[in-house]
Amino acid sequence: xxxxxxxxxxxxxxxxxxxxxxxxxxxxxxxxxxxxxxxxxxxxxxxxxxxxxxxxxxxxxxxxxxxxxxxxxxxxxxxxxxxxxxxxxxxxxxxxxxxxxxxxxxxxxxxxxxxxxxxxxxxxxxxxxxxxxxxxxxxxxxxxxxxxxxxxxxxxxxxxxxxxxxxxxxxxxxxxxxxxxxxxxxxxxxxxxxxxxxxxxxxxxxxxxxxxxxxxxxxxxxxxxxxxxxxxxxxxxxxxxxxxxxxxxxxxxxxxxxxxxxxxxxxxxxxxxxxxxxxxxxxxxxxxxxxxxxxxxxxxxxxxxxxxxxxxxxxxxxxxxxxxxxxxxxxxxxxxxxxxxxxxxxxxxxx
Numbered sequence: 001x002x003x004x005x006x007x008x009x010x011x012x013x014x015x016x017x018x019x020x021x022x023x024x025x026x027x028x029x030x031x032x033x034x035x036x037x038x039x040x041x042x043x044x045x046x047x048x049x050x051x052x053x054x055x056x057x058x059x060x061x062x063x064x065x066x067x068x069x070x071x072x073x074x075x076x077x078x079x080x081x082x083x084x085x086x087x088x089x090x091x092x093x094x095x096x097x098x099x100x101x102x103x104x105x106x107x108x109x110x111x112x113x114x115x116x117x118x119x120x121x122x123x124x125x126x127x128x129x130x131x132x133x134x135x136x137x138x139x140x141x142x143x144x145x146x147x148x149x150x151x152x153x154x155x156x157x158x159x160x161x162x163x164x165x166x167x168x169x170x171x172x173x174x175x176x177x178x179x180x181x182x183x184x185x186x187x188x189x190x191x192x193x194x195x196x197x198x199x200x201x202x203x204x205x206x207x208x209x210x211x212x213x214x215x216x217x218x219x220x221x222x223x224x225x226x227x228x229x230x231x232x233x234x235x236x237x238x239x240x241x242x243x244x245x246x247x248x249x250x251x252x253x254x255x256x257x258x259x260x261x262x263x264x265x266x267x268x269x270x271x272x273x274x275x276x277x278x279x280x281x282x283x284x285x286x287x288x289x290x291x292x293x294x295x296x297x298x299x300x301x302x303x304x305x306x307x308x309x310x311x312x313x314x315x316x317x318x319x320x321x322x323x324x325x326x327x328x329x330x331x332x333x334x335x336x337x338x339x340x341x342x343x344x345x346x347x348x349x350x351x
Contacts, residue, residue, distance in 0.1 A: 061229075091277055
């Protein structure tokens with residue numbers, strides 16, 4: 001919370017880099033080696049968890065539907081902030097218009113995508129959205145949460161956990177994403193998922209600005225993360241790590257006094273603009289029960305509770321910032337109690 005700005009390439013260990021450190025539980029499962037291909041599990045029990053992790057990734061890629069693959073391609077190729085807008089549900093069209101959001105990745109996958117790389121060029125200005133738009137403060141809040149100290153790359157470099165398709169031939173990368181496979185695995189680790197980190201950061205920024213869609217936005221954030229497993233690019237633990245990292249970074253950025261004015265402006269702006277917007281898009285997240293089921297499943301991806309099961313829940317410093325606009329009628333202490341009493345039980349891998 002106080003040291004998130006240590007997340008720079010110069011800080012290379014969990015002790016010196018706050019982002020790498022917040023993921024340090026992964027170190028109880030995986031010990032990085034001297035290169036990308038010689039890390040090892042920390043124990044036989046850890047090996048079983050890591051084997052299960054890759055096996056689940058393989059099953060997901062072997063059973064994905066065409067529709068799931070299509071969505072995974074779009075999420076891979078589009079800016080994650082643009083993809084996060086879908087979490088506004090029936091207001092997503094209004095948000096795209098009010099932010100001047102844009103993408104050059106079409107809804108229909110190009111026929112030659114199996115052999116050609118496509119990079120998102122954004123809107124007419126080359127950005128995912130504009131800071132001088134009707135929702136410009138909201139765009140800037142997203143950009144701030146995804147700012148200079150919010151990268152997953154430094155943690156990737158430290159943990160050197162290979163992507164699942166490099167660990168097992170049973171993991172089938174989506175054919176249209178084969179051109180995106182990096183030729184340099186030494187600089188292309190799997191843990192944590194960078195797309196997941198970015199997608200959740202954008203989703204949390206949007207949710208802070210417009211908490212009326214908090215549930216839907218976080219559900220969409222989980223869809224962005226899960227698509228990385230569907231694509232064959234990441235494993236469940238990679239995605240869980242990306243979510244953990246983004247949640248911690250979002251809380252840190254929202255607690256930074258330098259961002260207080262922007263946060264207030266973005267919230268006020270979103271409330272004003274979207275109050276006048278009419279729902280026009282299809283709401284992908286109108287089924288609350290289904291959304292809740294999927295979201296909760298993706299918190300743990302079905303891993304068994306192999307660790308201590310009686311550790312009391314503790315709320316990280318500053319976590320209340322994540323829910324201040326969603327629960328404005330509660331004090332910080334009360335929000336922390338909400339977080340404590342709704343926490344997962346202890347014992348899950350990585351968490």
